[in-house]
Amino acid sequence: MLIAHLSDLHLRDPGDVTWLERQLDRIARRRPDHLAVTGDLLDRWDPDLLDLALGAFALRGFMNAERLTLFHGNHDLASSGGHPRRSADLWRLAVRFWDPPPLVERRRKRFYAAIAARAAGVGAQAPVMKVLRSGLRIAVVDTVPAPWKPLRFSAGTVVVHHAIGCARPSEMDWLARQRADAPLVLLAHHYPLDAPQFTWTPLGPDFTSRFSRLFARIVKEVTVPMAIVPEDRQRFWSAGVAAGVRLILCGHVHRARFDWHEGIAVGLNGQSGAGWAGRTVAYYNVTEATVTVELERVE
Numbered sequence: 001m002l003i004a005h006l007s008d009l010h011l012r013d014p015g016d017v018t019w020l021e022r023q024l025d026r027i028a029r030r031r032p033d034h035l036a037v038t039g040d041l042l043d044r045w046d047p048d049l050l051d052l053a054l055g056a057f058a059l060r061g062f063m064n065a066e067r068l069t070l071f072h073g074n075h076d077l078a079s080s081g082g083h084p085r086r087s088a089d090l091w092r093l094a095v096r097f098w099d100p101p102p103l104v105e106r107r108r109k110r111f112y113a114a115i116a117a118r119a120a121g122v123g124a125q126a127p128v129m130k131v132l133r134s135g136l137r138i139a140v141v142d143t144v145p146a147p148w149k150p151l152r153f154s155a156g157t158v159v160v161h162h163a164i165g166c167a168r169p170s171e172m173d174w175l176a177r178q179r180a181d182a183p184l185v186l187l188a189h190h191y192p193l194d195a196p197q198f199t200w201t202p203l204g205p206d207f208t209s210r211f212s213r214l215f216a217r218i219v220k221e222v223t224v225p226m227a228i229v230p231e232d233r234q235r236f237w238s239a240g241v242a243a244g245v246r247l248i249l250c251g252h253v254h255r256a257r258f259d260w261h262e263g264i265a266v267g268l269n270g271q272s273g274a275g276w277a278g279r280t281v282a283y284y285n286v287t288e289a290t291v292t293v294e295l296e297r298v299e
């Protein structure tokens with residue numbers, strides 16, 4: 001059983017979609033049993049760009065439930081982009097880094113409606129369970145919170161909450177009840193092991209406007225915790241073990257690695273629009289005995 005994995009494309013404009021197209025062309029040639037895209041397809045909420053990206057999947061025959069599972073990460077539904085390149089991006093990042101939960105909820109419905117309009121069963125609000133013709137089971141849980149409190153500020157450091165992960169008790173109770181003989185692959189946006197936090201200093205040669213300088217005098221550092229909070233992580237692993245999960249696929253931290261934890265394989269993948277993150281496609285071979293991974297770097 002061969003599963004292809006993409007995560008965190010962070011598409012910002014139609015030019016970035018060409019990266020997705022190149023990756024999908026390569027993946028199609030390998031003929032995997034399934035493709036998992038574990039969130040942050042978009043860098044920020046953009047329904048037109050979403051439709052363009054879905055068209056790229058459809059053109060290559062991926063837009064059906066048997067071949068593809070797709071769900072949102074923290075960026076797909078957010079107003080702010082994750083990768084500031086110019087002063088205009090910095091302004092949006094500063095002012096629109098948080099969206100009220102009801103707005104996020106409306107966008108979530110539109111996100112899944114856009115996917116469902118093209119094909120049933122490719123993406124739906126978690127928790128999701130689907131059984132492929134081969135018998136392989138694919139489950140999705142939603143680790144993206146929609147917090148009312150967007151940040152905390154102390155001594156010049158802003159701690160932004162939008163990238164923290166969660167494991168909702170109701171979804172973990174659901175997951176723990178999914179034990180069966182057929183192998184189970186669990187998909188989530190957040191990496192369920194230790195994840196380094198992202199730290200950003202708002203000073204640099206690209207940010208020279210008066211607003212940028214004023215912002216940098218008030219805010220010395222912006223810290224973005226990326227991990228699932230510890231008590232939720234405990235709940236996540238208890239449920240995963242109870243369900244007999246074989247493989248967890250995730251993204252969010254924009255790195256590619258492969259771990260084993262509690263006897264479960266963990267495949268982390270991530271390639272944003274930013275070149276530094278690398279642009280990898282991961283392939284997992286799931287057999288009765290074990291799980292192995294192969295990384296393909298797309299340049």
Ligand SMILES: [Fe+2]
Nearest residue numbers: 040073074252
């Ligand atoms: Fe993310």
